[in-house]
Amino acid sequence: MAQVSDSVSKVIEEFAKLPGIGRKSAERLAYHILRVPKTEALGLADAIRNVRENVHYCSSCFNLAEAELCSICADPRRDRTQLCVVEQPRDLMALEQAGVFRGLYHVLLGRIAPLDGIGPDQLTLQQLVQRVRQGEFQEIVMATNPTVEGDGTALHISNLLAEFPVSMTRLARGITTGSILEYTNKEILADALAGRQRL
Amino acid sequence: MAQVSDSVSKVIEEFAKLPGIGRKSAERLAYHILRVPKTEALGLADAIRNVRENVHYCSSCFNLAEAELCSICADPRRDRTQLCVVEQPRDLMALEQAGVFRGLYHVLLGRIAPLDGIGPDQLTLQQLVQRVRQGEFQEIVMATNPTVEGDGTALHISNLLAEFPVSMTRLARGITTGSILEYTNKEILADALAGRQRL
Numbered sequence: 001m002a003q004v005s006d007s008v009s010k011v012i013e014e015f016a017k018l019p020g021i022g023r024k025s026a027e028r029l030a031y032h033i034l035r036v037p038k039t040e041a042l043g044l045a046d047a048i049r050n051v052r053e054n055v056h057y058c059s060s061c062f063n064l065a066e067a068e069l070c071s072i073c074a075d076p077r078r079d080r081t082q083l084c085v086v087e088q089p090r091d092l093m094a095l096e097q098a099g100v101f102r103g104l105y106h107v108l109l110g111r112i113a114p115l116d117g118i119g120p121d122q123l124t125l126q127q128l129v130q131r132v133r134q135g136e137f138q139e140i141v142m143a144t145n146p147t148v149e150g151d152g153t154a155l156h157i158s159n160l161l162a163e164f165p166v167s168m169t170r171l172a173r174g175i176t177t178g179s180i181l182e183y184t185n186k187e188i189l190a191d192a193l194a195g196r197q198r199l
Numbered sequence: 200m201a202q203v204s205d206s207v208s209k210v211i212e213e214f215a216k217l218p219g220i221g222r223k224s225a226e227r228l229a230y231h232i233l234r235v236p237k238t239e240a241l242g243l244a245d246a247i248r249n250v251r252e253n254v255h256y257c258s259s260c261f262n263l264a265e266a267e268l269c270s271i272c273a274d275p276r277r278d279r280t281q282l283c284v285v286e287q288p289r290d291l292m293a294l295e296q297a298g299v300f301r302g303l304y305h306v307l308l309g310r311i312a313p314l315d316g317i318g319p320d321q322l323t324l325q326q327l328v329q330r331v332r333q334g335e336f337q338e339i340v341m342a343t344n345p346t347v348e349g350d351g352t353a354l355h356i357s358n359l360l361a362e363f364p365v366s367m368t369r370l371a372r373g374i375t376t377g378s379i380l381e382y383t384n385k386e387i388l389a390d391a392l393a394g395r396q397r398l
Contacts, residue, residue: 005270014247018228019227027292029218030250032217033251034250034288042247042248043213047206047213048213048243049240049244051209051240054204055207093226
């Protein structure tokens with residue numbers, strides 16, 4: 001790469017640091033940046049700078065926010081008796097895009113993962129307990145990921161909140177709408193059978 | 200997406216404009232930007248801005264350059280009797296990375312593609328003829344892509360340069376080293392047979 005301009009090498013190197021972007025893709029992106037109208041290229045640069053400088057975590061729920069409170073916590077129309085606990089802002093976004101939950105959220109910013117060296121102290125659990133203590137929540141919906149670590153985190157939280165008079169629920173497990181029974185696996189079928197509902 | 204911060208929506212939208220980056224990947228990249236150290240995020244933004252503001256085409260060969268001439272044209276150690284004609288700067292970079300050519304290049308910035316409305320006038324052909332007229336080239340190596348359009352472009356150029364006392368060559372076609380004969384196709388085998396070499 002001795003013959004390529006330094007700026008080009010640099011932008012390839014920076015693109016290659018992104019997740020899922022290999023060396024070849026990074027080169028392709030760099031050439032794209034050089035080919036598109038200048039305003040478009042600078043639009044991307046500004047958007048990256050802007051999001052990193054303006055966005056931080058909501059002081060209440062740890063969702064992404066540009067003000068002190070995120071747009072959900074600040075919205076007076078949200079149901080303040082329901083709290084949905086998620087691992088990451090992107091999980092919150094998936095739920096919001098589905099438009100099926102009208103309560104508030106609490107973002108843990110991770111899950112308990114001993115193998116990765118992530119313990120309860122690195123999550124926003126203290127703040128969660130504080131919110132449940134002070135809030136008017138009647139139901140806490142655990143929406144951690146349906147993985148060993150997500151389930152473990154949910155269990156830990158349900159123990160942590162056992163002293164409060166709130167009902168604890170978790171997202172239903174079962175077969176997914178639109179899937180083909182034949183191609184699901186044992187765990188999914190076991191969940192679906194265990195959680196079967198009256199017709 | 201009503202609930203996501205404007206800066207986040209904006210950066211997702213900008214990432215999604217990149218080739219090969221869909222909506223989901225763009226979201227993943229945006230969250231990556233929010234998670235990495237600030238210097239790394241701003242490093243990417245700066246690299247994009249920088250490459251778009253500082254890099255232009257070499258006034259001689261139309262390679263990417265940060266000065267008037269690109270680093271290859273400016274390098275006194277390059278062999279000025281050989282000229283390799285490529286479609287795009289990324290083709291030049293592939294050849295440079297292989298390190299097998301020590302002459303100069305000429306970048307066409309495209310190929311003749313009537314179906315896409317790209318005619319000879321939109322390429323850097325005038326400048327190529329000018330360079331061949333004034334230069335001391337003894338050999339022109341056509342390294343356009345081995346496609347119908349690339350071959351057509353090479354043919355057009357060989358007609359254009361027929362009047363000059365230079366030898367015109369093109370990259371060899373045949374089976375690729377490391378490939379499996381059984382899985383190559385008719386065109387490749389025909390090329391390989393037609394270009395067979397004495398052992």
